[in-house]
Amino acid sequence: MQNLEEILKAHKLTWEDYEHIKKILGREPNLVEIGIFSAMWSEHCSYKSSKKYLKGFPTEAPWVIQGPGENAGVIDIGGDMAAVFKMESHNHPSFIEPYQGAATGVGGILRDVFTMGARPVANLNALRFGEVQRDDEIGAHQRYLVRGVVAGIGGYGNCVGVPTIGGEMSFESCYNGNILVNAFSLGVCKKDEIFYGRAEGVGNPVIYVGSKTGRDGLGGAVMSSDSFTEETKKLRPTVQVGDPFTEKLLLEACMELFKTDYVIGIQDMGAAGLTSSSFEMAGRSGSGMRLWLDRVPMREEGMTPYELMLSESQERMLICAKKGTEEKVLEIFHKWDLDAEIIGEVTDTGVMELYWHGEKVAEVPVAPVSEEAPELDRPTKRPEYLDYIKETSIDTVPHVDDQEAFEKLWSSLEVVNKAWVYEQYDSMVQTNTVKHPGTLDASVIRVKENGKAIAMSSKCNPRYCYIDPKGGAAAAVMAAGRNVAMSGARPLAITDCLNYGNPENPEMMWQFAQGTEGIKEACKALNTPVVSGNVSLYNETNGVSVYPTPTIAMVGLNDDANKVLPSYFQEENDVVYIIGD
Amino acid sequence: MKVAIIRFPGTNCEFDTEYAFNIIGAKTTIVWHKDQALPKDIDLVVLPGGFSYGDYLRSGAIARFSPIMQAVQEFAKKGGYVLGICNGFQILLESHLLPGAMKRNENLHFISKFQYIKVLSNNNKFLSLLENGEILNIPIAHAEGNYYVQEEILKSMYDNDQVILQYCDKNGEYDNPNGSVDAIAGICNKDKNVFGLMPHPERACEKILGSEDGIKMIKGFMY
Amino acid sequence: MKAIVNIHLKEGVLDPQGKAVKHALGSLGFQNVEDVRVGKQIILTLKDDLSADEAKKEVEEMCEKLLANTVIEDYTIEIVQ
């Protein structure tokens, strides 16, 4: 291949990776294959910097049905019902285009939940912005981002008909160049009707459903690689635009499909689109797959196999169905006016074979792509600023009198009423919301099917995590757990979204290592395992990393929906206690 | 009472509506928008809330052309009772079964919250169990609820008791969350068999959800 | 062949978006703006075998039926080759 050096660089692959790829393939890779490895071995898909630290998370308890490794975690909530939940970041896209970035973030997390067979019943969001109160360009831009992100979260969730029942936000200068948008979704389903992202059974059809594929999200890698120049220059890297209406149709069609017994496995096409969904589905069951890429529904003309494999177009799913049911599956999706095509079949070769108009354009063994993905042990170093902080004491800060302190706190952004935000979210659709946003502490929905209530709360104090990366992360687990407990529910499990800076910076890696330690300890102490989660690294601009921000969402159960505790004083003359130190 | 609830692509309150009508003991069927006919012996057709066709172009604009809407039009013409809630109201406006049109909320945002509304006229079946001037607490959730109608038509609507619900505050004083003409929250047609309102009574039918005021509204159709 | 349809709220119907945009422009320091109306522009690509007249007539029907809500909106149609 010409200018291999640049191609590798554009795909964020090292020479070492390249040699490894050659060993796996037993030959030189072609461009499609380089694209596939690049996507699967990216930080986002392979967790190469973080895997080492995530391994120690407690993930088991009698009520855990599915821990990390699937599209979302699953816990038992009694009465034959299960809760399915996960949290995910959409930080970088939201900084570039706040409305669409946040909207597609919500879309992605919803698909992670309903791909498992659960109807999403509640969303939360955790947002970190910079200094919105500055009266300069930065302040103006931050306010623009707040408006866009909030409208985007509402715009998507409201349209799909899933209530956004709570969340949190903080404001720090470290987010001026890199805001954080974390979206959480929880769904419920029958315990014995959970679906997994698997493709198995030789000859079973692989079916593509949802929106057509465009060149969305095909940015950096291709465009900066020289071999494409003139042809692709006019095809600007495009931002992904969400289509919540299509998502709603996809949700309803999937719910209908799940009532049948046609499905072997199903997975949403999220990051790295068709590549990650097909490889993961085949990988989980040790199968191979043959895909006829020319059959993929396309939105634009002249698309290539490379683009089809890497596009991140939204609102798409991949289904492995039982042979012989394919027509019935297609019928369900056509009823909902969605595209649906048989694009491949399962094999027992353990190899992914890609065809383009009858010609084989790529052939990659499935297992090594994930099993042999690079796992890094990046250097860590205790940050120097911690020494400086250690010297600082509360006594060095000038004293403020109580009235002034009260007023200052009362008017601080962290404390002010967030109604402007949550009133843009439909928090009551589905008629289950018992504790709305604005009623403080955990948010709560009742489950009509079993009379119980699910409490959930998302927490993280970034400033605390900066001062003490381990203690801060543990405190986030504790705070979310306390919120859930204070609503009268027993905390059962967490999902997390670990937003950190650049992993190539040893100080940042140290923060990350400490943060995961803190989560481990706190989760063990509360007996609330980690059942799903997400890592977002490289949150930095011009060398400035965000504060360590491990957002924790705790989920708990209240056996009686009528016994949910409110979080505000009820009546005059009621007695007020303070418990704990 | 037998209720048909129409499901358009993008509708998202059909099950909530069904649940609420079941609470008051009504029999419900969900009807697919591509059906040509309504089920037999229906007492009430409900167009529920949601985002039919994603609210693209204008809310309700595309749903109006669904095959089932022909049947709903005929049902209404023969005097059948039709209730449009939120997106359903928008669809009734676009279908010209009710006068006026919706614009985007004055503040351009989606607004979701509990909102007080006041009964202006109970001279119709829908609000027959309520007193004139009675104040209810019912959730609203919409981005295009800014009701507009020409002045002359509005006048005749008042004369004919067609303006039936108005936004207000806790004490019944003027409050207008979305910029609607005269803070109008709900109306009916001349014959008083087609009703539209932006608030969601089906979300206020149980104590656990914060209000039961919706019950008294939807129950009106039973008597 | 393309048809360009411009749709705006009728004179006399208050335009909340226009009002908000005007206000925002003002606070950004654009003092020369006296009025703002925000409408829609829909661009239709039509089969080429229609005559301009036929096209116009068909698009008019689309506007009356679907594209515009004539209770509150006016529209104009322009056919370009």
Add this chain to the structure above:
Amino acid sequence: MKAIVNIHLKEGVLDPQGKAVKHALGSLGFQNVEDVRVGKQIILTLKDDLSADEAKKEVEEMCEKLLANTVIEDYTIEIVQ
């Protein structure tokens, strides 16, 4: 003086509204429609003491700053007296 600003999603960016409107027109029997793009048209009334050139420049700035979202949208400006 008026400035007419037309704003559309860039080529290649998904236009969910256009897609839905096209589908709706099709099912209403308008078979001659090949593509639909839904955008915005903003009509600004400007103070008359500006020259057309000045006006254009100022409106361009408004577009970049507020009216269009240049990450996903393209715009055109036309000044009419």
